Amino acid sequence: MKHWQLSRRTVLRGAGAALALPFLEQMLPSIARADTQPPKRFLAWYVPCGIYMELFTPTTQGAGYALTPILQPLAAHKSDILILTNLANRPARPDGAGDHASGTGAFITAAHPYKTQGSDISNGISIDQVIANQVGQATRFPSLQLGTQGGGTVGDCDSGYSCAYANNISWSGPSTPLAKEVNPQSLFDRLVGDIQQSEAAAQKRRLYQQSILDVVKEDSNRLQGKLGRTDQRKLDEYFTSVREVERRVQQQPPSCPVGTRPNLPTDIRDRATLMLDLMVLAFQCDLTRVASFMLENAGSNYAFTFLGLSGGHHSYSHHGTDQANYDALQAIDTWEMQQLANLLDRMKSVGEPNGTLLDNSVVFLSSEISDGDRHNHDNMPVIVAGRGGGAISPGRHVVFDSEIPVANLFVSLAQVCGASVSTFGNSTGPCPGLSA
């Protein structure tokens, strides 16, 4: 496994049972080979139910733009974020109703999710997976899918769309959503659970795990020929997953300070904090370079009681131009921006040879729709944070004269992250204006 940074094992165990992982300065890894260029990292971040655009979109353009009320939490990061206005995700428009599920399915696929409750799910591959397929092989996890809410909906997920569209933004192929991890403890165990074994024990364990995978892979091979085409496609998911686990088993465990195993919080604020901390850990230790994060699922009706709001998010988002609903949305959206600010804080605190982790990253944040009431898929709320290793010049509000597919942005961001991509979804080219 090609680690870009570390040459010695520096496994430290954090003391105490703090809620958040300890990110003490002295625990940050020393950079062994400062001449090596750090890798680029990609994160796609999803928030549900749209954004209150009137208080989100800056009224002025360029570098000197004024932060709007909802963007206030990002004041300290103003020079690290790019606000992009007039991007559209037209393929996300559903057939009939179902904008939440359809917009979520298309969130980073920029493809048109086929309306079905299950028998023939069809979407596109998502941009994080395009990147992971090209740059993810260098790391232990080609990509991570994270979230704060598993699912558990009763009834119809959204107007005839399967919950697969509503609960997943990462798709490895048209019919294969990639389920997300919502439990910080499990994520910690997956990331670094085997880090504390002796080399000999770890080696034998890898051999044994591989031998199990060999047998079940053979089972799946023999079965394949006896099945019809739909069943074969299902079994392909199995085979692909075995291959993926196999690759992971064969790799050396990471050498990186991992902190303490987190506890299992129930509060959404703590869950969000922990997932973001672990994501930064995974980036910092080069366990992965690609991640997606869903802060709740499509059309979430979460009640933000800690913001003094008794109704649900989705109910408020159908604001009907009512001021009380607008006030609630402003509070929720501002809280969401605070979470982004917390992540950017963390990413900036990780030093890398040419700057910080954030400087070498691309964070894309948006929602499944623009306005919660209109359910529109144009004029999307879009923030890009980070410098992508220098390819992006943040600190500006860029307003495109004519509408540009968000797929164009995905093409450009994928290129920034080192993936060779010229077209994606409904793209018409790269996205202008990312560098000044």
Place this chain on the structure above:
Amino acid sequence: MKNASCKLLLPAAMASRLGTAVLWVAVIALNGCFGQSQLSSSDSSTGGGNPGTGDANLCAGPRDPGRITIHRLNRAEYNNTVRDLLGDTTGPSRDFPVDDSGYGFDNIADVLSLSPLLMEKYQAAAEALINAAWDRDSASGGPYSVRVCDPNGNPGCGRQILARFARRAWRRPATSDELDRYVALTNVAAQQGDLAEVGVKLALQAVLVSPSFIYRIELDSDPQTRSAHAVNDYELATRLSYFLGSSTPDDELSSKADNGSLHQPTVLEQQVRRMLGDPKSFALQENFVGQWLYTRATDSVQPDSRLFPMFNDALRAAMRQETQLFVQSLISENRSILDLLDADYTYLNDRLADHYGFPRPGTAVAQRTSVAGSKRGGILTQASFLTATSQPNRTSPVKRGKWVLSQLLCTAPPPPPPNVPPLPEGSGSGSVRQRLEQHRTNPVCASCHSLMDPIGFGLENFDAIGQWRDQDVDGPIDASGVLPGDVSFNGEKQLASILRADPRLPTCVVRQVLTYALGRGLTDADQCAVDDMTRALKTRGTGFADLFAIVATSDAFTQRRGEPGANP
């Protein structure tokens, strides 16, 4: 309503058969709020669809059993399966990614995908399960024993252990070729200088990671033809066991598969009765009823704590338990499916009795309690449903009405178009009823809301957590409603009796049970089979247990077919 075309596709045969209630159906169709559940639609919503064709001509000839995709165990099924296989009650699937649902249920094979993340969790769970089982066996033995001999220094033992375990885990005997390959795995450990048992444990782990365990696999002799054939007895035992118990077949069911008698209708029905009497059939409450009647949602509802300070986890649990025990009693006593609406008893513990204003039974465990002559009785008066279909801070007649239409009558209205103004909230905006009436002055909204809202109005005496109320902040409760066709009623009791007589109800219950039983969405091609089953159910007297027997012995359940088209 831009998506709900105003089609009137009411078959004449249906109209002649259904009597008075058909008037309501006809008006619904005329109103245009029927677009998604029309007969011509192959994309019916919420496991529902149309309420029946009744056209004998369309239903001539053999029934197409439909095609079922290989079925990954969902989280509930995984936990129950390892419980029955190894006696493990730790619930290892707790950390698995959530199963997506479709057609109203999370056991739909087409939707159950497998990701690398889940594969990793399968491998970790298998290791933990086998290690725990092995250690347990050295102390005890017993029905879940895996370690039936000592493999160290006993060359034939590994194969014996594996053959026995694979038969149970894979729900069919392993082939000798499979056993050869698994036994060979034990050599890997020997080459590393480990004891033979280390290798056997590796092979046992592999049994739990194999596609033969993870998936319920059914094979066709020719996977590319549509001609129906009976599933074999192992496959049938597996279907039945996951249908009624969300788990692997038990010893008796397995023996009926081993001796090849299970497909005989009398044996099959006998097994249905037996399994419905087994405590494991409570899985139907957790999984089928939990999703059909939204009982599961009681786990995640968030009533506003300022308005409802009395709501807590104990009440949450009591609500859930009431509906579970109630529907379980309907099934185990073979009561009419129609009693769902107006049974004169329910299940209360002290907490829920306080909530409903009944005398405490004196227990934390819910007791069967007569509610004859009271305001309660039937699912529409149960707090689990009433709370799950409310907003955090108020009732929602719309959600309650939609629930009745989609879950009980399988005629879900299409969702609202974008840009509809929501109900105004806050003081000075009038009662919920007044605000909804205002909303319905818009004819686009009225076409659907005239179906949903009156049903919800009839339940307005129950607040957002299911307590009785005679008035709310806006004054005395008006629980009257007018259903399409000028059917007026006042209060929950009258509403329940109208619904009880609705011909769509039995058909819909059949559709819900069949969708769950097969783990696939129903299509137009299934309508004739649904009609057959509904007729059989009425002939037998609409008993709930009879319904499960009818579904389990149907062609759709006992047969399968392949699909035309070249393999990729």
